[in-house]
Amino acid sequence: MARSLPLALASLTLGVVTTWVGVRGAGPLPPLNAVLSPAIGVWTNTLDDLPRDAAADLPGLNGPVDIRYDQRSVPHIFATADLDAVRALGFVVARDRLFQLELQARAGEGTLTELVGAVALPADQETRRLGLPRAAEKRWATMDSASKMAQVLRAYAEGINAYRATLPAARYPIEYKLLQKAPRVWEPVHSLYVLGRMGYTLAHNPVELDFLKAKALVGETAARAIFDANSPVQEPIQPAPRNAPREALATLPAPGLPDTAARRFVAALTSRGTLADPLEWSRDRDPNADVRHELAQARAFASNNWAVAPTRTATGTALLAGDPHLELTLPSIWFEVHLVVPGSIDAGGVTIPGLPGIAIGYTRAFAWSFTNTGTDVLDFWRETVDNAQAPRGYSLDGAVVPFVDTRVEEYRDVKGALLATDTVYYTHRGPMRRQGTEWLSMRWTVLEAGEELMGFYAGMQAKSAAAFLDTMALYFKAPAQNMIVADTAGTIGIRSTGLFPIRADSARGTVIRDGSTRANDWIGFRAIDRFPQSIRPAQGYPASANQEPIDPQYDPLYFGVDPHYEIWRALQINRLLRADSAVTPDAMRQYQVSPGSVRAERLVPAFEAAARSRLRAGDTSQALTRAEALLHAWDRRYTKDNTGARLFETAMARATSLLWDEFVPAGSDTRAVTPSESRMLQLVSDSASLWWDDRRTTDIREDRDRLLARALRDAYDTLRVEFGDPETTPWTWGRTTPARPMHLLRLEGFSAPRLAIDGGRGTLNPSVASRRANFGASWRMVAELRGTPRIRAVYPGGQSGNPASPRYLDRLPLWADGRLDSVRTPHTAKELQPSDVRAVLTLSPRGSR
Amino acid sequence: MPPFPFLISALMLQLAAQTVGGIWGAAVGGLLIGLGLRRRGAFRVGFLAAAVAALLLLIVTAVRGDGLLPFASALGANFKVPGWALLLVSVLLPALQSAGFAGGLARLFDRGRR
Numbered sequence: 018m019a020r021s022l023p024l025a026l027a028s029l030t031l032g033v034v035t036t037w038v039g040v041r042g043a044g045p046l047p048p049l050n051a052v053l054s055p056a057i058g059v060w061t062n063t064l065d066d067l068p069r070d071a072a073a074d075l076p077g078l079n080g081p082v083d084i085r086y087d088q089r090s091v092p093h094i095f096a097t098a099d100l101d102a103v104r105a106l107g108f109v110v111a112r113d114r115l116f117q118l119e120l121q122a123r124a125g126e127g128t129l130t131e132l133v134g135a136v137a138l139p140a141d142q143e144t145r146r147l148g149l150p151r152a153a154e155k156r157w158a159t160m161d162s163a164s165k166m167a168q169v170l171r172a173y174a175e176g177i178n179a180y181r182a183t184l185p186a187a188r189y190p191i192e193y194k195l196l197q198k199a200p201r202v203w204e205p206v207h208s209l210y211v212l213g214r215m216g217y218t219l220a221h222n223p224v225e226l227d228f229l230k231a232k233a234l235v236g237e238t239a240a241r242a243i244f245d246a247n248s249p250v251q252e253p254i255q256p257a258p259r260n261a262p263r264e265a266l267a268t269l270p271a272p273g274l275p276d277t278a279a280r281r282f283v284a285a286l287t288s289r290g291t292l293a294d295p296l297e298w299s300r301d302r303d304p305n306a307d308v309r310h311e312l313a314q315a316r317a318f319a320s321n322n323w324a325v326a327p328t329r330t331a332t333g334t335a336l337l338a339g340d341p342h343l344e345l346t347l348p349s350i351w352f353e354v355h356l357v358v359p360g361s362i363d364a365g366g367v368t369i370p371g372l373p374g375i376a377i378g379y380t381r382a383f384a385w386s387f388t389n390t391g392t393d394v395l396d397f398w399r400e401t402v403d404n405a406q407a408p409r410g411y412s413l414d415g416a417v418v419p420f421v422d423t424r425v426e427e428y429r430d431v432k433g434a435l436l437a438t439d440t441v442y443y444t445h446r447g448p449m450r451r452q453g454t455e456w457l458s459m460r461w462t463v464l465e466a467g468e469e470l471m472g473f474y475a476g477m478q479a480k481s482a483a484a485f486l487d488t489m490a491l492y493f494k495a496p497a498q499n500m501i502v503a504d505t506a507g508t509i510g511i512r513s514t515g516l517f518p519i520r521a522d523s524a525r526g527t528v529i530r531d532g533s534t535r536a537n538d539w540i541g542f543r544a545i546d547r548f549p550q551s552i553r554p555a556q557g558y559p560a561s562a563n564q565e566p567i568d569p570q571y572d573p574l575y576f577g578v579d580p581h582y583e584i585w586r587a588l589q590i591n592r593l594l595r596a597d598s599a600v601t602p603d604a605m606r607q608y609q610v611s612p613g614s615v616r617a618e619r620l621v622p623a624f625e626a627a628a629r630s631r632l633r634a635g636d637t638s639q640a641l642t643r644a645e646a647l648l649h650a651w652d653r654r655y656t657k658d659n660t661g662a663r664l665f666e667t668a669m670a671r672a673t674s675l676l677w678d679e680f681v682p683a684g685s686d687t688r689a690v691t692p693s694e695s696r697m698l699q700l701v702s703d704s705a706s707l708w709w710d711d712r713r714t715t716d717i718r719e720d721r722d723r724l725l726a727r728a729l730r731d732a733y734d735t736l737r738v739e740f741g742d743p744e745t746t747p748w749t750w751g752r753t754t755p756a757r758p759m760h761l762l763r764l765e766g767f768s769a770p771r772l773a774i775d776g777g778r779g780t781l782n783p784s785v786a787s788r789r790a791n792f793g794a795s796w797r798m799v800a801e802l803r804g805t806p807r808i809r810a811v812y813p814g815g816q817s818g819n820p821a822s823p824r825y826l827d828r829l830p831l832w833a834d835g836r837l838d839s840v841r842t843p844h845t846a847k848e849l850q851p852s853d854v855r856a857v858l859t860l861s862p863r864g865s866r
Numbered sequence: 867m868p869p870f871p872f873l874i875s876a877l878m879l880q881l882a883a884q885t886v887g888g889i890w891g892a893a894v895g896g897l898l899i900g901l902g903l904r905r906r907g908a909f910r911v912g913f914l915a916a917a918v919a920a921l922l923l924l925i926v927t928a929v930r931g932d933g934l935l936p937f938a939s940a941l942g943a944n945f946k947v948p949g950w951a952l953l954l955v956s957v958l959l960p961a962l963q964s965a966g967f968a969g970g971l972a973r974l975f976d977r978g979r980r
Contacts, residue, residue, distance in 0.1 A: 021973045022973075024973055025971075025972075025973035025974045028909055028965070028968075028969035029967065029970030029974075030970075031966035031969075032897075032968075033966065034966075035959060035962040035963045036890070036966075036967075039889060039892075039893075039959055039960075040889050048889070049955060050889035050959065050960075051889050053955055054888075054889060054956070055920045055923035055956055055957075055960075056923050057888050057889070058956065059941060060924060060927050060931075061931075062937075063928075063933060063934050063937050064927060064930055064931040065930075065931075066931075765943050766941055766944040767940060767944065820940060820941075821932065821937040822932065
């Protein structure tokens with residue numbers, strides 16, 4: 018006994034400790050049983066991927082729904098009632114993307130901390146301070162519960178929840194197991210959170226904050242020429258009556274003295290009173306300056322779309338291409354589906370998990386795609402409150418008026434403990450926040466939207482391209498999109514659709530206005546006939562690539578001046594389409610991944626000339642000599658095997674840094690704002706502009722050649738350290754700058770392998786990765802609008818959100834190679850060849866099975 | 867060592883316990899093995915039964931599922947550990963739980979002490 022008891026206790030202790038660690042975790046160790054148990058842990062997620070035959074109950078269905086997954090894992094939903102198709106859509110999306118659904122809804126609700134912990138607090142705070150969840154909740158609370166929209170949202174939720182109800186804990190998505198959470202019930206309002214989040218992604222463009230900071234650093238005149246002026250190169254979406262871009266590369270005014278008032282205002286807006294800190298509500302406001310800079314560089318929320326009239330195609334039919342550029346994640350933001358309800362719906366394409374509709378796709382009659390307008394739909398007002406410590410109202414037209422709403426926002430962690438609180442006030446314009454010693458309110462079209470889902474729903478029932486555009490114009494408010502269409506009758510068209518604010522006094526949205534008077538409020542929105550648009554354009558095609566929608570020569574009313582949207586892709590696609598009078602579907606595919614770069618064609622010669630000039634002037638730098646030779650040998654195309662693009666990109670980043678040193682505030686080493694690259698293009702023809710001078714060097718005044726040559730030499734030296742001697746290990750684009758879609762939680766092991774691809778910044782395929790993220794072509798589609806539309810498409814990743822599924826990455830090689838897959842478009846379940854059916858799912862009303 | 871039928875019973879018990887018992891399965895299985903055996907050797911029986919059960923469950927998963935080993939590597943990459951290490955822990959952890967409870971309870975209630 019004396020010997021036995023200690024051994025018994027030691028043995029029991031071993032059992033208790035290992036069980037404790039297994040069930041509760043310890044220190045950095047997660048609860049290992051939940052994660053690694055052979056019976057219920059993550060290993061079971063390798064089982065039963067898309068069973069060949071499956072059936073489930075879906076309460077609320079009016080009749081059975083037959084779902085056939087084709088060999089591309091696309092579910093073809095055959096229902097007998099519209100709302101049944103929506104319910105089934107919710108079910109199949111949840112089946113493959115349950116975790117993504119919750120993550121995206123929480124991102125729009127500002128409750129990510131409850132799923133992933135305190136690391137998400139800054140993101141949640143920004144979401145709630147912008148008023149996104151409030152707008153969604155208000156929209157849902159005021160929606161007529163008998164309206165079609167409410168019915169659609171409820172039906173979609175029923176589908177998701179029916180799937181969730183079938184799911185034992187052992188089959189929860191891997192991410193839930195790693196996070197020790199269970200999927201939550203999907204509420205109809207969650208779809209509105211997701212919609213708001215898309216608005217944030219695509220339409221959060223506070224250009225006035227950039228302009229204000231610029232004024233505080235280089236004075237009003239110079240700042241206005243850079244941050245409050247239209248693009249110097251115009252190749253607009255609404256075709257101008259000419260056959261070439263319009264260039265007005267005027268000389269930029271030299272940097273001036275800081276604008277004192279702006280300087281004081283910026284200092285007042287920051288907590289420490291310095292120009293170096295990011296402002297609340299500004300973009301990329303990570304507290305780490307390096308991260309901020311890198312995000313700004315990597316950001317490529319952009320897109321292409323174009324359509325070609327039958328008169329300019331080899332097939333004699335209208336053609337349409339679309340490729341939205343978003344952050345490339347695994348799983349993808351897109352999920353491909355096809356819905357068929359006889360006599361009502363026959364539409365396919367991609368849906369965003371959480372939104373009950375097809376965002377980009379096709380019907381039997383037409384196809385459509387979107388690009389982001391980048392228009393200015395967010396303005397700020399400087400407010401005066403009655404009591405800075407506990408405000409209850411704000412000054413308006415000589416009186417103090419109470420806030421429309423005051424919300425105390427509580428942020429909680431995964432266990433429900435309070436992490437932080439916030440008070441957000443709402444004026445009649447929108448949310449208001451204290452920033453430094455000032456109070457700023459904002460008005461943002463995204464907070465006034467909410468009927469877009471009805472637009473998607475009604476749009477896919479339209480019968481022609483024009484009817485689709487008109488339907489969308491009724492419902493689609495934000496984020497404003499350039500909607501392109503082509504139909505089987507040969508009609509092509511484009512319309513920038515959304516709320517486009519009209520400011521008082523025809524003002525631009527680039528200044529923060531005085532909030533104490535209603536006279537400074539928006540006075541309305543553009544009417545549909547004043548949207549940028551072109552139906553059956555005379556040139557035979559419309560094309561959009563996020564450029565300014567109308568040449569200001571033809572419509573000077575302000576749309577926006579977002580410097581993040583460069584002109585390069587618009588120039589490239591217009592050049593390709595002008596030169597091709599017999600476009601084929603395969604040519605459209607090739608254009609989408611074209612490695613050609615107008616940006617390189619316009620700016621590389623400046624670097625080369627600068628290097629030669631400095632070498633002639635006696636510069637003996639080996640690095641400069643070699644860099645010039647490398648650049649000269651480059652054909653200026655971003656093919657995966659080229660060896661010049663990496664050098665050009667690094668030189669451009671370095672030149673940008675040296676050129677815009679005037680925008681680095683004292684005491685900081687990071688630019689507060691970054692102008693558009695088209696401003697650099699303006700300066701290239703002005704070799705002695707004061708902008709070229711690096712203020713940090715006091716003994717010399719740099720000119721264009723000196724600065725560009727230095728940038729090139731520095732780039733060569735940097736890359737030599739990073740990638741080795743280019744003569745022995747060439748800096749091939751595919752090796753040095755691969756694409757890499759990341760897992761939604763940034764988990765390394767669940768992210769894609771690094772992929773060599775054709776394309777890069779400024780090309781039609783800007784799909785390369787930075788350390789922080791990978792933006793690029795998230796979906797590519799080419800539609801041939803013949804009798805039965807022929808659709809080809811691909812997106813990076815796969816239909817499944819399960820990293821253990823063979824369908825998680827199966828589309829990636831096709832996407833990386835720039836190829837497209839044939840999309841199946843069966844009218845009926847029987848039309849899908851048995852050999853093309855990968856799985857069948859039958860959904861039945863409860864109890865009918 | 868306990869008789870072979872008991873070993874087989876312990877293995878079956880662990881298979882059932884781990885399959886239906888969720889995160890507590892192996893521990894409960896070990897507890898029952900310890901109480902059932904109540905003599906020396908229970909630690910080893912508990913360990914062996916749970917380890918073999920876990921291994922069998924993994925093998926079944928590998929045979930029925932898609933790419934267990936590549937998935938283990940991907941999962942391991944998230945934590946900077948090799949995939950095989952995670953698989954090893956998947957077998958060892960239930961084995962240690964089971965062994966601890968089986969050995970401890972068997973000694974506390976050892977038949978030979980009465």
